[in-house]
Amino acid sequence: MIQVQNLVTKYGDFTAVDDVSFTAEAGRVTGFLGPNGAGKSTTMRVMTGLTPATAGTATVLGTPYANLTNPGRHVGVLLDASAQHAGRTGREILTLGAMTLGIDNRRVDQMLEVVGLTQKESKRRVRNYSLGMRQRLGLAHALLGDPKVLILDEPANGLDPAGIRWMRDLLGTFADEGGTVLLSSHLLHEIERIADDIVVIGRGRIVAQGTKEELLRPSGSLVRSIDDQKLQAALVAEGIEVTQMPGGGLSVDADTPRVGSIAFSAGLMLTELRGADSQGLEEMFLTLTSDDARQEAAA
């Protein structure tokens, strides 16, 4: 299990991670979704003790990462598949890992087999690896110590569709056996295919989190009005869950006639009202990824 609480990371004036809290449960694959530069990688580096947090805490298996005894035996980490010495062979990288972890070298061959790298490929230098092969090697490295937790930053990057399917199966098996998986991606469809739970981050803040079914279900409605704050208050007064959309407008957990009648009673003019489709998450995501969209919403 991974727990992040009120995590803040600042670089001078710039806040890369702003009060982020979420939990990645054991037995589940948690997808960490956000556009490039949203703070995913920074959060993951804080989790693994590579970046100091300005405030807040991150614990893995109930302990700050740096306090784990031989952390590689508990947590498998893959933050950047390209962050390997280009002049080393894949096998040598795994051998160095196995030496650090204090485990039998046979594990190297086992993991090569698990990730589908051949003996011949393992003896080539990483310089000659494709990105997909590096990801497989990185995953083999993360799995070396038989960890309970996997922290993977963009692991599907560079994988072909078959590779993504393979990774989904592998991580699914890992989670089914009780492991915790946290993986990040900037691609919604990738996360949709792999994750059970989704945490969406944008500009350093969590904007949505829940199970995949909850976030993708076609229910509720999207509404915009001349005064969203009043409308939100009116809806909340009726006991309806309301989420502010990052680009303005509200995502409401009620059907359109009900939202319309509440707005009518409150005397608020609606500028937009429609049933939320399963595209809700994608829409929110697109809004996050596009600065232009933010300007449009403000205009």
Added chain:
Amino acid sequence: MSTAVGSTAVGSTAVETRPAAEAVHKGFHLPSIDTPVSPVGFGRLVRIETRKQVDTLAGRWFLIVMGLVVAVAIAVMLFVEQGDHSYSAYLQASGIPLAIMLPVLGILSATQEWSQRTAMTTFALEPRRGRIVAAKLTSTVLLGLAAVVVAMVLAAGGRLIADLRGAQTPWDMDLALIGGATLMMVLFVLQGLAFGLAFLNTPAAIVTYFALPTLLPLMTLVSWLQTAYQWIDLSVTTAPLTMGDALTGEQWAKLAVSVALWIGVPLVIGVWRVLRREVK
């Protein structure tokens, strides 16, 4: 506030299985390990850091080239005056290229983690970064000593060939020289590592390392800096180590001052930087 936190909690609903995954991976299990979890011992880290200096193509070739250059230096000695020199002379000849090249090994050990970004893996597996730095110090000194031993063997080989060709000069195995030269190599390789740690950037560390001995002598042009120069130029203060005589008290003092300045200070800066730097 432009964004709001979603209303649902992660994992609040019952765990659902992934039918697709199970269908594909029926009976597939990730192999597990029986070995109990043991702390990462320091000896293990030293072994790994030593291995990392020689397991890359660049690292291996660097050592091979270093050996070849030493061999060439000895071959040149064999041609000069029919190779009729003492063992100490052979050792001094092999020490010159070694003194130039060994520090680069120290620099690379420190900087490659950052230029090749392997620090991400290294420090994820051992978050106590000070132990990694200590392991690098140890492995670099060990490699330096190993290089000195190789140089001594090659020098002995050169002298043996000279013997076969009827050399008249006695072997003259000077223990003070051997000890002094060894200490000098260790200091140089440590200086390389210290510079590497301070800069954490290969070109900057190498350029500074090699520019210093060229720039420092400029101090002698300024009259009131001449005395100071005698105390702070490492190439001046280490010179007596290769003379074969025991150092005087003042010579030791000068050596200590220059070592503190060019090894101690960058090492402190370097350790401080490595402990604090964000790894990305």
